[in-house]
Amino acid sequence: MTDENGMQALAKRIQRLEDIEAIKRVKYKYFRCFDTANVAEIADVFTEDVVLTVVGGVYKFELKGRDNYLEMVRDGAHAEMVTQHNGHHPEIDLLSETTASGLWYLNDYVLEFRRKQHIQGTAFYRDTYVKERDGKWRIQRSEFERIWEISDAIEKMPNVTYSYLAQHGHRLPPGEIAPFKRDD
Amino acid sequence: MTDENGMQALAKRIQRLEDIEAIKRVKYKYFRCFDTANVAEIADVFTEDVVLTVVGGVYKFELKGRDNYLEMVRDGAHAEMVTQHNGHHPEIDLLSETTASGLWYLNDYVLEFRRKQHIQGTAFYRDTYVKERDGKWRIQRSEFERIWEISDAIEKMPNVTYSYLAQHGHRLPPGEIAPFKRDD
């Protein structure tokens, strides 16, 4: 009896560590797929009702639903740019067996050659995760809040010696590109 | 009997993994609070007798005690700058049930607009952690040693499109700013 109780307590602690590792991996996959415009694979990290809010300098908007998020991923990483989003310092808290919160420190670096714009900065992500019926953790809510952002014109084109997105990213139609999304 | 011994061994291994995760989070909180001048929250990551040693290019000093550390945090992240400190590659070793060492690979990027100075580089942190009576791990000793550092004048002011510190950071009094701390 005692042992059984003790074992259940241990199993619970192991489960917590496994859940934390699994949640980190959801976000790692998110960044990996985002920067390689991998729309097919990134779909699996969101709940169907996912909500994203972004409070930054050039961007400020709210987005609802997986389909809208996937559209943003496809438009957000196109062929005429290089993009880097790295999530550091994961502070994951289990709130229940199937819900969790996460706080991340983002470092992003983007060169957008169509707009000739360089955007660089840091931000916090405050996420909510849920473990769905299939046992997978997914992002249900993600709040992006800038710490700092610098956005300068690219005056001299850098010497890009390799670009995965040039080969695999979404090709923009000719002409102007839409302005940054700001719901003010 | 056998089971009880086996369970104790398992519990010890779980505890080690939990401690490693807890120690990482102490450092994550440190960086998060440092870059947002969150003096109130960062206080909890230090022991009262914390010692910091810094061996770099523009900085070289030793600092003793939590109060002095908190003062440095407040001065170190003020309103006229953007600052980014990311700790990577945590190599945490438990030395006993209540002591541990940590080795981190820091990447930092700072634009200080009062001095018009850009500092960028990498460093190792060699930390000592202790688990105090309240069950929380804290930093007792932190040795910062540069790998490389570049410090150039900011010749053209960047286009800062967002700054958390401009709103929430310590406001420097008008006039000159103190030189970098170097105890040579």
Add this chain to the structure above:
Amino acid sequence: MTDENGMQALAKRIQRLEDIEAIKRVKYKYFRCFDTANVAEIADVFTEDVVLTVVGGVYKFELKGRDNYLEMVRDGAHAEMVTQHNGHHPEIDLLSETTASGLWYLNDYVLEFRRKQHIQGTAFYRDTYVKERDGKWRIQRSEFERIWEISDAIEKMPNVTYSYLAQHGHRLPPGEIAPFKRDD
């Protein structure tokens, strides 16, 4: 009986978490030693038959065997440069008790003063690890594939205020430096 079975299952789950942490540390040590030209310590992270493939912009080659890898580390981080390789977002999968795969998101930043060249970019590492007879995980295969790379001439020498490699790195003989390794 039941308890014993249950305990074995728990021990296996703990072992998996310990292995993931151990594998991350192998890679962390790799980056730490690479950027400080620590050839002696880095030797321990490779199997004797390690294979590295690199597909990038300025570099493209395959390398076989630990001795050749160590030679590359010594030449790759010499005294007239600053170099930063950070591995993020570890996605580690245990394939068996003694084999595992790892996917990492690299961010690298290099200033090479002999060639007067700045190289910056991101890449994925797709690694294979094996746990050898001494119980240590090592890198057996590492596939480096660029996401993006920018390689520009250094037109104005930066103000290097600290350099570990200047003191501890391999000193290049006078004269020209070999071109980047490309097996096309």
